[in-house]
Amino acid sequence: SQQGEEDPQALSIQEGENATMNCSYKTSINNLQWYRQNSGRGLVHLILIRSNEREKHSGRLRVTLDTSKKSSSLLITASRAADTASYFCATAGAISSGSARQLTFGSGTQLTVLP
Amino acid sequence: DSGVTQTPKHLITATGQRVTLRCSPRSGDLSVYWYQQSLDQGLQFLIQYYNGEERAKGNILERFSAQQFPDLHSELNLSSLELGDSALYFCASSVATGGYTFGSGTRLTVV
Numbered sequence: 001s002q003q004g005e006e007d008p009q010a011l012s013i014q015e016g017e018n019a020t021m022n023c024s025y026k027t028s029i030n031n032l033q034w035y036r037q038n039s040g041r042g043l044v045h046l047i048l049i050r051s052n053e054r055e056k057h058s059g060r061l062r063v064t065l066d067t068s069k070k071s072s073s074l075l076i077t078a079s080r081a082a083d084t085a086s087y088f089c090a091t092a093g094a095i096s097s098g099s100a101r102q103l104t105f106g107s108g109t110q111l112t113v114l115p
Numbered sequence: 116d117s118g119v120t121q122t123p124k125h126l127i128t129a130t131g132q133r134v135t136l137r138c139s140p141r142s143g144d145l146s147v148y149w150y151q152q153s154l155d156q157g158l159q160f161l162i163q164y165y166n167g168e169e170r171a172k173g174n175i176l177e178r179f180s181a182q183q184f185p186d187l188h189s190e191l192n193l194s195s196l197e198l199g200d201s202a203l204y205f206c207a208s209s210v211a212t213g214g215y216t217f218g219s220g221t222r223l224t225v226v
Contacts, residue, residue, distance in 0.1 A: 040203070040222070043215070048213065102163050103160070104160065105157065107157050108157070
Protein backbone atom coordinates (compact mmCIF):
# COMPACT_ATOMS: atom_id res chain seq x y z
CA SER A 1 0.00 0.00 0.00
CA GLN A 2 1.10 3.56 -0.60
CA GLN A 3 2.25 5.52 2.44
CA GLY A 4 2.43 8.82 0.67
CA GLU A 5 0.12 10.71 -1.53
CA GLU A 6 1.58 13.29 -3.81
CA ASP A 7 0.03 16.41 -5.11
CA PRO A 8 -0.32 17.33 -7.86
CA GLN A 9 -0.30 14.11 -9.89
CA ALA A 10 0.94 16.09 -12.87
CA LEU A 11 2.53 19.50 -13.22
CA SER A 12 3.46 21.38 -16.37
CA ILE A 13 5.53 24.57 -16.21
CA GLN A 14 7.74 26.73 -18.38
CA GLU A 15 11.50 26.57 -18.20
CA GLY A 16 12.82 28.98 -15.59
CA GLU A 17 9.76 28.72 -13.36
CA ASN A 18 9.76 27.05 -9.98
CA ALA A 19 8.05 23.71 -9.42
CA THR A 20 6.54 22.69 -6.11
CA MET A 21 5.42 19.18 -5.30
CA ASN A 22 3.77 18.08 -2.08
CA CYS A 23 3.72 14.79 -0.25
CA SER A 24 1.57 13.63 2.63
CA TYR A 25 2.14 10.49 4.66
CA LYS A 26 0.33 8.58 7.35
CA THR A 27 2.65 7.11 9.97
CA SER A 28 5.61 8.26 12.07
CA ILE A 29 8.83 8.42 10.12
CA ASN A 30 12.56 8.38 10.67
CA ASN A 31 13.24 10.24 7.45
CA LEU A 32 11.65 11.25 4.18
CA GLN A 33 13.40 11.06 0.84
CA TRP A 34 12.72 12.35 -2.64
CA TYR A 35 13.57 10.44 -5.78
CA ARG A 36 13.44 11.22 -9.45
CA GLN A 37 12.63 8.77 -12.23
CA ASN A 38 13.02 9.37 -15.91
CA SER A 39 10.56 7.37 -17.98
CA GLY A 40 11.13 3.65 -17.57
CA ARG A 41 14.47 4.14 -15.85
CA GLY A 42 15.72 3.57 -12.34
CA LEU A 43 15.05 5.95 -9.49
CA VAL A 44 17.69 8.46 -8.51
CA HIS A 45 18.01 9.64 -4.93
CA LEU A 46 17.74 13.43 -4.68
CA ILE A 47 17.64 14.41 -1.04
CA LEU A 48 16.93 13.01 2.43
CA ILE A 49 15.46 14.96 5.32
CA ARG A 50 15.36 13.52 8.82
CA SER A 51 12.35 13.75 11.11
CA ASN A 52 14.11 16.29 13.35
CA GLU A 53 14.90 18.59 10.41
CA ARG A 54 12.53 21.16 8.99
CA GLU A 55 14.27 22.28 5.84
CA LYS A 56 17.10 21.12 3.64
CA HIS A 57 18.75 22.45 0.50
CA SER A 58 20.73 20.79 -2.25
CA GLY A 59 21.57 22.89 -5.30
CA ARG A 60 18.28 23.96 -6.88
CA LEU A 61 16.30 21.68 -4.56
CA ARG A 62 14.65 22.74 -1.34
CA VAL A 63 12.77 20.27 0.82
CA THR A 64 10.62 21.06 3.82
CA LEU A 65 9.16 18.68 6.35
CA ASP A 66 6.28 19.30 8.75
CA THR A 67 5.95 16.26 10.97
CA SER A 68 2.93 17.72 12.78
CA LYS A 69 1.05 17.79 9.49
CA LYS A 70 2.79 14.69 8.14
CA SER A 71 3.69 16.50 4.97
CA SER A 72 6.67 17.49 2.91
CA SER A 73 7.28 19.64 -0.11
CA LEU A 74 9.93 19.62 -2.82
CA LEU A 75 10.74 22.88 -4.56
CA ILE A 76 12.80 22.90 -7.73
CA THR A 77 13.93 26.41 -8.58
CA ALA A 78 14.74 27.75 -12.03
CA SER A 79 13.50 24.58 -13.70
CA ARG A 80 15.06 23.21 -16.88
CA ALA A 81 13.69 20.97 -19.59
CA ALA A 82 16.03 18.27 -18.27
CA ASP A 83 14.10 18.29 -14.97
CA THR A 84 11.19 16.62 -16.78
CA ALA A 85 10.63 13.37 -14.88
CA SER A 86 8.48 11.72 -12.23
CA TYR A 87 9.24 12.68 -8.65
CA PHE A 88 8.48 10.40 -5.74
CA CYS A 89 8.54 10.94 -2.02
CA ALA A 90 9.42 7.95 0.13
CA THR A 91 9.27 7.49 3.87
CA ALA A 92 11.40 5.35 6.15
CA GLY A 93 9.56 4.17 9.21
CA ALA A 94 10.37 5.18 12.75
CA ILE A 95 10.94 1.62 13.97
CA SER A 96 14.35 0.21 13.15
CA SER A 97 15.67 -3.31 13.36
CA GLY A 98 19.22 -2.02 13.05
CA SER A 99 19.43 -2.38 9.31
CA ALA A 100 18.46 0.24 6.76
CA ARG A 101 14.76 0.81 6.78
CA GLN A 102 12.51 -0.16 3.94
CA LEU A 103 11.00 2.77 2.08
CA THR A 104 7.36 3.28 1.27
CA PHE A 105 6.83 5.32 -1.87
CA GLY A 106 4.15 7.77 -2.81
CA SER A 107 2.30 7.75 -6.08
CA GLY A 108 4.53 10.35 -7.71
CA THR A 109 4.21 13.66 -9.50
CA GLN A 110 4.88 13.82 -13.24
CA LEU A 111 6.70 17.08 -13.91
CA THR A 112 6.94 18.44 -17.44
CA VAL A 113 9.14 21.46 -18.04
CA LEU A 114 8.45 23.09 -21.36
CA PRO A 115 11.36 24.76 -23.18
CA ASP B 116 25.99 3.78 -13.70
CA SER B 117 24.51 3.75 -10.19
CA GLY B 118 26.68 0.90 -8.94
CA VAL B 119 23.70 -1.43 -8.59
CA THR B 120 23.60 -3.91 -11.45
CA GLN B 121 20.46 -5.70 -12.53
CA THR B 122 20.19 -8.37 -15.16
CA PRO B 123 18.54 -8.97 -17.49
CA LYS B 124 17.23 -5.55 -18.58
CA HIS B 125 14.31 -7.03 -20.45
CA LEU B 126 12.56 -10.35 -20.17
CA ILE B 127 9.64 -11.68 -22.16
CA THR B 128 8.14 -14.96 -21.07
CA ALA B 129 4.92 -16.92 -21.24
CA THR B 130 2.32 -17.40 -18.54
CA GLY B 131 3.09 -20.25 -16.19
CA GLN B 132 6.82 -19.94 -16.62
CA ARG B 133 9.50 -19.18 -14.01
CA VAL B 134 12.17 -16.49 -14.23
CA THR B 135 15.08 -15.33 -12.11
CA LEU B 136 16.10 -11.71 -11.80
CA ARG B 137 19.56 -10.89 -10.54
CA CYS B 138 20.94 -7.94 -8.61
CA SER B 139 24.43 -7.00 -7.53
CA PRO B 140 24.39 -4.27 -4.88
CA ARG B 141 26.75 -1.33 -4.70
CA SER B 142 30.08 -2.22 -3.19
CA GLY B 143 29.88 -2.08 0.59
CA ASP B 144 26.09 -2.03 0.81
CA LEU B 145 24.74 -4.89 2.91
CA SER B 146 21.02 -4.30 2.37
CA VAL B 147 19.21 -5.27 -0.80
CA TYR B 148 15.60 -4.36 -1.49
CA TRP B 149 13.30 -5.55 -4.25
CA TYR B 150 10.49 -3.39 -5.57
CA GLN B 151 7.84 -3.92 -8.20
CA GLN B 152 6.57 -0.98 -10.23
CA SER B 153 3.38 -1.28 -12.19
CA LEU B 154 0.98 1.31 -13.58
CA ASP B 155 -1.88 0.34 -11.30
CA GLN B 156 0.02 -0.41 -8.07
CA GLY B 157 2.87 2.05 -8.25
CA LEU B 158 6.10 1.18 -6.45
CA GLN B 159 5.52 -1.74 -4.11
CA PHE B 160 8.08 -3.06 -1.66
CA LEU B 161 8.56 -6.80 -2.03
CA ILE B 162 11.35 -7.96 0.25
CA GLN B 163 14.57 -6.88 1.99
CA TYR B 164 17.73 -8.81 2.70
CA TYR B 165 20.51 -7.70 4.99
CA ASN B 166 23.86 -9.45 4.89
CA GLY B 167 22.32 -12.67 3.66
CA GLU B 168 19.29 -12.75 5.91
CA GLU B 169 15.71 -11.84 5.15
CA ARG B 170 14.80 -8.71 7.14
CA ALA B 171 11.42 -7.56 5.95
CA LYS B 172 8.64 -8.69 3.69
CA GLY B 173 6.19 -6.52 1.90
CA ASN B 174 3.59 -7.29 -0.71
CA ILE B 175 5.38 -10.32 -2.06
CA LEU B 176 3.28 -13.10 -3.51
CA GLU B 177 3.83 -16.69 -2.43
CA ARG B 178 4.80 -17.46 -6.03
CA PHE B 179 7.76 -15.12 -5.60
CA SER B 180 10.86 -15.81 -3.56
CA ALA B 181 14.26 -14.25 -3.12
CA GLN B 182 17.62 -14.88 -1.57
CA GLN B 183 20.87 -13.08 -0.93
CA PHE B 184 24.10 -14.97 -1.39
CA PRO B 185 27.38 -14.74 0.59
CA ASP B 186 28.83 -12.36 -2.02
CA LEU B 187 25.74 -10.17 -1.34
CA HIS B 188 24.21 -10.47 -4.76
CA SER B 189 20.52 -11.26 -4.71
CA GLU B 190 18.09 -13.14 -6.89
CA LEU B 191 14.34 -12.74 -7.18
CA ASN B 192 12.53 -15.81 -8.43
CA LEU B 193 9.11 -15.42 -9.96
CA SER B 194 7.16 -18.57 -10.74
CA SER B 195 3.80 -19.56 -12.24
CA LEU B 196 3.84 -16.21 -13.96
CA GLU B 197 0.60 -14.44 -14.73
CA LEU B 198 -0.14 -11.56 -17.08
CA GLY B 199 -0.51 -9.27 -14.06
CA ASP B 200 3.10 -9.90 -13.05
CA SER B 201 4.24 -7.80 -15.98
CA ALA B 202 6.04 -4.86 -14.41
CA LEU B 203 9.36 -3.20 -13.79
CA TYR B 204 11.29 -4.92 -11.03
CA PHE B 205 13.86 -2.82 -9.24
CA CYS B 206 16.61 -3.75 -6.89
CA ALA B 207 18.10 -1.17 -4.55
CA SER B 208 20.89 -1.23 -2.02
CA SER B 209 21.68 1.05 0.87
CA VAL B 210 23.76 1.70 3.90
CA ALA B 211 22.01 2.11 7.22
CA THR B 212 21.75 5.89 7.31
CA GLY B 213 21.45 6.91 3.71
CA GLY B 214 19.18 6.80 0.74
CA TYR B 215 18.76 3.98 -1.67
CA THR B 216 20.73 3.42 -4.82
CA PHE B 217 18.52 1.82 -7.45
CA GLY B 218 19.47 -0.37 -10.33
CA SER B 219 18.08 0.34 -13.77
CA GLY B 220 15.48 -2.38 -13.39
CA THR B 221 14.28 -5.45 -15.22
CA ARG B 222 11.25 -5.00 -17.42
CA LEU B 223 9.26 -8.23 -17.29
CA THR B 224 6.61 -8.86 -19.88
CA VAL B 225 4.42 -11.92 -19.46
CA VAL B 226 2.55 -12.92 -22.60
